[in-house]
Every structure is written in C-alpha cells, then in structure tokens.
Amino acid sequence: MALLDQEILKEAITLKEEMVSNRRHIHENPELGMDLPNTSLFVENKLKEMGYTDVKRVGEYGLTATVGKGDGKVFLLRADMDALPIIEDNELAYKSKIEGRMHACGHDMHTTMLLGAAKILKKYEEQIPGIIKFMFQPGEEVMKGAADMIKNGILENPRPDAGLMIHVMPGLPLDIGTVISAEAGPMMASVDWFDISIKGKGGHGSMPYTAIDPVVPMNAIQNALHTLQSRELPPNAITAITVTGIHGCETSNVIPDNVSMGGTIRSYNEEHRQLIKHRMVEISEHIAKAFRCEATVEFPAGAPYFDNSKEVADHIKKALPQYLGKMYMPPMPMDVPAMGSEDFAYISHEIPSSVMMIAASDLRKGGVYGVHHPKLVLDEECMPYGAAAYVGVALSWLEDNQ
Template identity: 35%
Template sequence: MDNILNKSKDIKDWLIKVRRDFHICPELGMEEFKTSEKICNLLDEMGIEYQRGVANTGVVGLIKGAEKGKTVALRADMDALPILEKNDVSYKSKVDGKMHACGHDAHMTILLGTAKILNEIKGDIKGNIKLIFQPAEETVGGAQPMIEAGVMENPKVDAIFGLHVAPEIPVGKIGIKYDKMNASSDTLNIKILGESTHGAYPQSGIDSIMITAQVINALQSIVSRNISPVDSAVVSLGTINGGTQHNIIANSVQIRGTLRTLTPKTREMALSRIQNIVEGIPRTLGGRGEFIREEGYAALINHDDMVDLVKHNGEKLLGEENIIIINEPSLGVEDFAYFLNKAKGAYYRLGCRNEENGIIYDGHHDRFNIDEDCLPIGVAMQVSNVIKFLK
C-alpha cells in the first residue's frame, strides 16, 4: 500500500497538469470531442490500446495483464456544465459559459493516472482492466448508451469501481455508502383538461385550475401516506402553466415535476399512484387528466462486498480515521447506477475540500474547485481497488 501511494504521489505534478488542461477547455455532454482526443493522445503515450467514438464521444481503454483472469472496470465521466466560471485561477475555463463545475476533469485525470501506474505493473497482474471514459453524465446519460455499445463485454466485466470528488469531505478522507447511495429519477408531465367559459359564469365550464389544485394536494399525500416513513422519496412539482386571462375559466393546465425514489418497488408504486390521481380526480370533477412519464436514471445501489473492499483499501492507505461512513442516501442521481446493474461494484466519495484555501463550494457552483492533493489519493485508491479485486 505504501508503494502504491508513493507511486501516485510521484506523478502528482503530471496529474495536476493533466487536470488543469481538461479544466481550461470544458465541453458539454455529447460534445466532448477535444476532451476525447486528449484522452486518446495520453493513452497513446502510455501504449494502452483503446476504442474511441463509443456512444458518440466515449473512449474505452484496455490493459491486459500477463495472465488471464477476471476483468475489472473503472469509470470516469467527461462532460462539463453550462456555467460561467468565477474562480480567479490560472487554469480558469477559457470557454465562455462552460465550466468543469462538478469535478469531471478530476475524474478523468485520476483514471488516466491509475492507467499509467497499472500499465507499468501489468506484468504482475492477472486479469484485465477496462478504462471507461463516459460522456454526458450531466445531460442525457452516457452510461446506458455505452453499455448498449458493449463496453461491459469482450472481455466481460466482473466488477466496476467509480468515484466522485466530494466538496463536503476534507481532502485526505473518503466517504463510503453501503447499499442505496443515489436515487432514481423520473420527470412527471401532467396535463389537466377542462372547458373554458366566462369567469362570471363558472357553471358553464369545467375549471381546470380548480381541478389542478385538488390534484396537487393529492400528489403531496403520496410520500406522507403511501410510502413508509423509513423509506425515502420526493415528489416535487417545478412548473405550472395554465389559463389565458384573469376572467376566463382555464381549459387546460400543464405541470412538470420530478419523482425521486431509492428502490424499484417504491418507484413503481409511486408512479402508479401518480397515474391514478392524475386520471381519477379530474374524472370525478368532470375534467380529464393525462400523465406522461419520462424515465430518468436508475437508483444507484452499491454491492456491500465491494464497499468492504474499498473500505479496506482506504483504511490501509489513509488510516481508519479518514474513512467516513455515509449513513443517508442522496436523492440526487448518478448514471453509474447502470454499470452496477451489469456487474457488482462500488461508487464512493473522494474528499477535495480545503477550507483554509477557500475550496468550500458545492458542485454546480460557479466557484467550485478542488484541492489537487486529492488527485494522487484517488489514483492510489483506484489502483488498490483493481489489484485487491483481481487478487
């Protein structure tokens, strides 16, 4: 473990250079063409074989050990966000209105650093390592298209690990979560239909706004009355539009919202209740309700034995006192979940916070940044995870 950590620290300057190069030139989801080219150039320098253009801009590298064995995959997301950076740093984004505000520049760098070390010691490795550089985590979700393109096959992936920089955790520590870590998501599109008439004569029409009020109240009862208090779910309605003028009974109202759940069972139950409410209440009041679901990401559920492996490696590398057990799942989403549906694995948090240096802002903030000391720690963790699993 000391040797792995030392090797990772030895390439710290290289890691910082690579990360800042990514940070200066951010690209949005499915537009990561220059980012992809930089990754391929670095893999060429290392002599690692790869396939590019997977699911549009994705890259998949492969390191073959000296002997046949299992295959472990590591994943890094590539895309940036449509945010104007306000950090005053030498490596500030040069692309107006775009910024690596969620640490994906660090994720790619850590995966490349991990590849660099593993490639140097591949003669001592039994098995294979796949390097998955995934596009569009922030937008359309590049994980599922990459899986459909076959990245978990040929050779078949037996386990997969991923990490995310964590501005809530001090640098030098990691956060691990057993079982349910991130929620699933669904976009809710609801339309309530009535019949317009003059506002002075409401009896002549069907008031879609009044019906909508009843529907909204009923939807809020799903979490409080249909889901166990020890489970977690969220039904949030973000937009509502209806009506044309103050003295006209509205003939239609449109609502958009989001559903977040932690288990497939709760997800299906909540969707069924939403459908029943949206269609049933308007019918009893003389109107009509329509519900269209846009399926989002699946819930991210870690495999406990793989979390144990990460925990063991973290304790050996960083010390038991630097391992944080996360007790509560996040209702945010992460499409690494799709990889975990195909192979066992674990997703964990890598501390990058440094209050003394003002590195305190959450992801998706225009002043988000990382303490770059986290880069060699991330590399050492991922190298250790690969070696431990393959052994």
C-alpha cells in the first residue's frame, strides 16, 4: 500500500475547501448534549451523498456506517458532535447563530475530519483490507454519549477489534496540523459530575434567626471537600475535586430555602474515585444535619479513565510517519498529569483504543485560548491532517492485522 500511503494526505488537502464549508455549517449551528437532531441529520446526509448506503442511527442521534469489504478485522473511528452551553465571544464570520451555545471544544472539527476521512475511504474502498466503522457520537460533553452508543450496539454487527479518536489541541508551539500520539497506559482521568443540594428554611435577610440558612452548611461542605485530597488520600494520589458553581437566592435580602453546588471529581485510580464519592455523601449529609438542614448528593454523569492501548499506540508510532511525514510527532513528555476526561474511555475499556491530538492553534501566533473558552478560535488548516491521520491509522492497522 506504499503508493496509497503517499496519496492520502494529498487527497485530504484537496478536500480542504469542502471540509471548511462543513465545519462552518456545524460551527454556526451548535447543538448540546444528547439532543442533536440537525447535526446528526447533516452528517447522515453527507455520508449518503458520498455513497454510504448503510448509515444507521445508534441511539437517538448517534450514527454509524462502514466502509470496506469482506469478513476481516474491523477498526473503529470516532468523532463527537456536541457543543457547549457557552456564549461565543469573537467576531468570526461563521460564529454561532444560537445564543448561549458554542463549539468551544472543537467537536465541529472532529466531525468534519471524520467526514473527510469517510470520503477518502469510500474512494479507496476496494483497497481496504477489512472494515472501517464510523462512530459519530452525541453527548461527549455530558459524558453520556459513548455509553449510550455502546448500549445501543455500536460495538456489535460488526464488532470492532480496535479504535481511535482524535482531539484538537490549541495553544501548542507547533505547526498547525501536527498530529501527536500518546503513550500507552492511563492517559486521561476518570470524571464524575456531582450535584449537592441543601434544603433549609428561607426567610428575611434581616432576621436570620427565624430561618434555617442552607448557605452556612454549603460553605462548610465546600471547605471540607478540599481536605479529602490532603487528609484522606495518599500524597501520590492523582485527583482533582473542583467546585464549579454554587446556586442560591438571586436577591440580597432573602435567605433561600435551598442552595445547590456542582462540580467534578477526576482521578486515575478507581479506588480513590469511589472513596471520594462515598466520603462526599457522608460529609455533605452530616454537615448539613449539624446545621439543621438536609443534603442530597447525586452523580448525574461520569466516565472511567482512558486506557490507551499499547497495541494501538505502538502501531501509530510505527505507521503514521508514512502518511504524515514531519507532521507526525511521537508522544510528548508531560510534566503535569492530564486531568481532562473523555467518554470514549468507555470504548477503551471494551476494545484496544488510542487517542491522538492535533495542533489546532499556534501559541506563537496568538493562539492563547484553550478549549471551553468563549474566545477560542481554531485554525482550519489542521483539518486535512486530521482526516489523513484517521485514514492512515485505520488502513495500516487493518493491513498489519489481517
């Protein structure tokens, strides 16, 4: 497949204008969570235009299709499609048309790059030594989409033998489009969202003695949670407990009946993860009771740590330079563990899977905003390289594992 190796990136570059158009349409029309009717339909129609006749819904808005021939090995390629509830703060001609929603994590690019890969693969279908399966996923930001697609059969008929995801990485001092692979082993933390609600008795701000103020135990709970890492976990525990919002009464002279607090727990150790959740419930309930209130704790969403397969990671390091040349970079050493999370982690615990990052803005040229920031601007020049990386890894893995 040497000739094909050399042609893939050229093919991807010829699709740049089409990819830019697709990406901007998705960027202008962001949808949230598991509810992606328009995005899913857009992707479905694009796949059908390419000649895919087996496009199927997986769950309500997840999509899959396959390309290739025969009964050989199956490689899974995944892109997430959902946006974030963020107000976009830039002057792009194609900024979000929907107030309060923004593709601030690059999922519009992930989807576009996988559509580009699908078009290239359809052209070379007769040369694919196996089957490549696409996974267009909703609900990554709410940590529900991958689990829902597993429940609805994404890993069946046919069952993938290995898988890959790509994520944009802004703010690196690298050429736009540089693709970076990851070392084997745990490489993204588990995550659990938490919601703590405190019920008291509201009243007038001038007479707190006639009320049961839920704000007081909420403050005590927040402070106590930060002692879990310093007092109840070993010093080498890699965890992060972050309170990201406290919600109560919206006027200054009223003591509310109820207040709530939310945030996330991150960990690389399943025992630590479960201990934190258990202790969070105990701390909240007992502190609330001490102040004559009631506490409820819920964990509405979560995902395990990402288990980066040695088999797939080693293959990427060997194979991808043939497709990308100098635009491939081996794993970069990390001084600080990555505490970000990814619900493709559910897939990684089912089949050998790996993740690659792609440089999508240049720190040397003002690309200073990271993902989830309202001023994030990503460079569309990266997309052909992402599409070529999807294709290159899948094709070469199938060729090596016939």
